[in-house]
Amino acid sequence: MTFGARLHTAIAERGPFCVGIDPHSALLHDWGLTDDVAGLETFAMTVVEAVAPHVSVVKPQSAFYERFGSRGVAVLERVIAESRAAGALVLLDVKRGDIGSTSQAYADAYLDPTSPLASDAITVSPFLGFGSLDPIFDSARRHDGGVFVLALTSNKEGPEVQHASTADGGTVAGLMLDHLRRLNADAEPLGSFGAVVGATIGTTDEDLAFNGPVLAPGFGAQGGTIADVRRLFGSAAAVLPSSSRDVLRLQRPDAMRDYVLRTNEELRP
Numbered sequence: 001m002t003f004g005a006r007l008h009t010a011i012a013e014r015g016p017f018c019v020g021i022d023p024h025s026a027l028l029h030d031w032g033l034t035d036d037v038a039g040l041e042t043f044a045m046t047v048v049e050a051v052a053p054h055v056s057v058v059k060p061q062s063a064f065y066e067r068f069g070s071r072g073v074a075v076l077e078r079v080i081a082e083s084r085a086a087g088a089l090v091l092l093d094v095k096r097g098d099i100g101s102t103s104q105a106y107a108d109a110y111l112d113p114t115s116p117l118a119s120d121a122i123t124v125s126p127f128l129g130f131g132s133l134d135p136i137f138d139s140a141r142r143h144d145g146g147v148f149v150l151a152l153t154s155n156k157e158g159p160e161v162q163h164a165s166t167a168d169g170g171t172v173a174g175l176m177l178d179h180l181r182r183l184n185a186d187a188e189p190l191g192s193f194g195a196v197v198g199a200t201i202g203t204t205d206e207d208l209a210f211n212g213p214v215l216a217p218g219f220g221a222q223g224g225t226i227a228d229v230r231r232l233f234g235s236a237a238a239v240l241p242s243s244s245r246d247v248l249r250l251q252r253p254d255a256m257r258d259y260v261l262r263t264n265e266e267l268r269p
């Protein structure tokens with residue numbers, strides 16, 4: 001079953017809200033944990049246990065695990081395995097992108113089911129040229145994985161690149177969405193190739209109907225609201241509003257669980 005089809009089913013069953021599992025040093029401190037591998041593991045596994053049985057997608061950000069070296073990456077492997085065992089899809093946020101031959105190695109690391117870090121989907125950066133990501137799209141097709149391409153990111157610096165004009169008078173972001181529309185053509189019920197469009201971007205003239213999912217980070221701590229999600233994404237096929245710190249700051253497992261259940265309820269059409 002393709003990633004798009006699995007995501008479509010998961011959203012129907014659990015709702016679209018995506019929880020970012022980002023063990024910031026400041027959060028470990030607020031939780032009364034040490035900023036080391038033991039603190040990381042307690043934090044990450046508490047969050048997995050609290051939210052993974054209830055959400056369609058979790059999104060661990062790799063950098064927060066990598067900062068502890070190989071033992072931190074081992075915790076990330078557990079987060080991935082135990083989230084999937086709890087029925088959540090794992091979108092590993094790595095924002096990779098390189099020349100094609102290296103992109104293949106990234107695909108092998110994150111999308112090949114035999115890899116210790118194998119995930120359901122990853123985030124990628126297309127700014128070495130969309131075609132440089134072809135090995136990742138090919139691997140995703142082969143292994144029923146998904147790929148989310150940065151298009152209109154939630155940070156204030158994004159527009160300098162993403163709103164830049166292309167030779168045909170469109171924008172860089174629009175060109176990325178055109179490529180995704182081509183990759184997702186004919187996919188039923190939903191394509192496997194998504195775009196990252198921040199919940200904070202205000203408005204956009206870009207056509208978000210590309211038959212693939214939208215990851216909408218910036219929900220919560222960066223200011224994005226349910227009203228923003230409704231206004232911005234009317235034409236999109238499937239939207240995953242995503243929040244990390246707004247959920248994680250709650251600390252108590254029952255409070256995190258209730259937040260995701262309530263948010264999924266509020267996001268129902």
Ligand SMILES: O=C(O)c1cc(=O)[nH]c(=O)n1[C@@H]1O[C@H](COP(=O)(O)O)[C@@H](O)[C@H]1O
Nearest residue numbers: 020061123153154198217221222243244245
């Ligand atoms: O790809 C992402 O997930 C992402 C894209 C983007 O445009 N903006 C953005 O904030 N993110 C990620 O989404 C998460 C946002 O975290 P909070 O601001 O704590 O909810 C972080 O893991 C970011 O790296």
